[in-house]
Amino acid sequence: MTPEETLGNAELNYIQHFMLERTGIALEKNRACLVELRISNLLRDLHFSRASDLVNAIHMAPLGAVASALIDALTTSETSFFRDRTPFDILGQEIVPDICKRSAFPLRIWSAACASGQEALSIAMTIAETSQQLLLQTKILASDISQQALLQAQCGEYSELEVNRGLPARLLMKYFTRAGRNWRAKPSLMSRIVFRDLNLVHLSLKETFDVVFLRNMLIYLDDAAKRTVLKNVARCMSAGAYLFLGGAETVIGLGDFFETVRFGSNLCYRLKK
Numbered sequence: 001m002t003p004e005e006t007l008g009n010a011e012l013n014y015i016q017h018f019m020l021e022r023t024g025i026a027l028e029k030n031r032a033c034l035v036e037l038r039i040s041n042l043l044r045d046l047h048f049s050r051a052s053d054l055v056n057a058i059h060m061a062p063l064g065a066v067a068s069a070l071i072d073a074l075t076t077s078e079t080s081f082f083r084d085r086t087p088f089d090i091l092g093q094e095i096v097p098d099i100c101k102r103s104a105f106p107l108r109i110w111s112a113a114c115a116s117g118q119e120a121l122s123i124a125m126t127i128a129e130t131s132q133q134l135l136l137q138t139k140i141l142a143s144d145i146s147q148q149a150l151l152q153a154q155c156g157e158y159s160e161l162e163v164n165r166g167l168p169a170r171l172l173m174k175y176f177t178r179a180g181r182n183w184r185a186k187p188s189l190m191s192r193i194v195f196r197d198l199n200l201v202h203l204s205l206k207e208t209f210d211v212v213f214l215r216n217m218l219i220y221l222d223d224a225a226k227r228t229v230l231k232n233v234a235r236c237m238s239a240g241a242y243l244f245l246g247g248a249e250t251v252i253g254l255g256d257f258f259e260t261v262r263f264g265s266n267l268c269y270r271l272k273k
């Protein structure tokens with residue numbers, strides 16, 4: 001069955017509306033082909049013969065397993081170790097020493113929208129390379145809305161291909177062990193990370209953090225949802241806490257919570273006082 005045969009306009013509209021309301025993700029009309037393909041694969045995996053069966057199942061149980069599978073299918077969990085490198089250099093060389101001077105321990109760092117966990121592990125390795133002792137005084141929260149991505153993040157296990165994307169061989173040997181054909185992060189890293197299923201659009205989190213990595217997530221959202229997410233995240237940051245966004249993302253025009261901080265030619269954001 002082709003995507004056109006399985007997915008009518010009414011179902012596509014329902015799914016677009018569901019994703020926008022639940023996750024803030026705007027499934028643009030010009031990407032309909034990709035959306036249709038992903039939904040067609042999901043229908044096959046769930047043994048539904050029609051898209052209306054999928055819509056009915058979500059309508060009956062908006063917080064159920066089928067809704068969760070749809071979110072998994074329509075979120076983009078692309079990530080890699082030390083993605084874009086610079087934020088991790090700034091974290092280790094500038095921000096951690098600054099926070100250590102003025103904050104009480106533990107150091108609290110949040111990888112919001114962590115996907116399959118490479119970002120949280122890269123943060124843990126950055127801290128460990130600064131000081132093993134400091135890592136013991138660091139708490140990292142890694143969260144995502146995708147159950148599938150979180151499951152891999154919690155296992156901390158990666159294929160050869162995944163470790164070859166951004167992880168230097170020296171750090172691979174130091175912080176990972178072989179697990180069959182895969183590599184598994186050592187308990188010294190994993191034990192510092194708590195994993196949680198959190199929706200940044202409808203966020204109920206009471207903790208506060210010194211540094212937040214919110215990278216390559218806002219780009220998928222419409223402007224209203226971007227504002228909501230930044231407001232929710234700002235509420236979970238301690239005074240003077242730092243925020244990293246992805247290279248194609250900004251806070252400009254999306255509320256007044258953050259000021260820009262420059263590190264050479266690079267920048268990140270800090271919660272306004």
Ligand SMILES: C[S@@+](CC[C@H](N)C(=O)[O-])C[C@H]1O[C@@H](n2cnc3c(N)ncnc32)[C@H](O)[C@@H]1O
Pocket residue numbers: 022023024025075076077078079080083112113114115116119143144145146149198199200201214215216217246
């Ligand atoms: C492209 S990945 C970014 C991963 C990592 N931060 C990086 O930069 O490599 C985007 C992640 O955002 C997550 N996401 C999308 N909408 C979300 C929401 N409303 N709440 C929490 N996570 C969300 C997706 O599940 C996906 O794993």
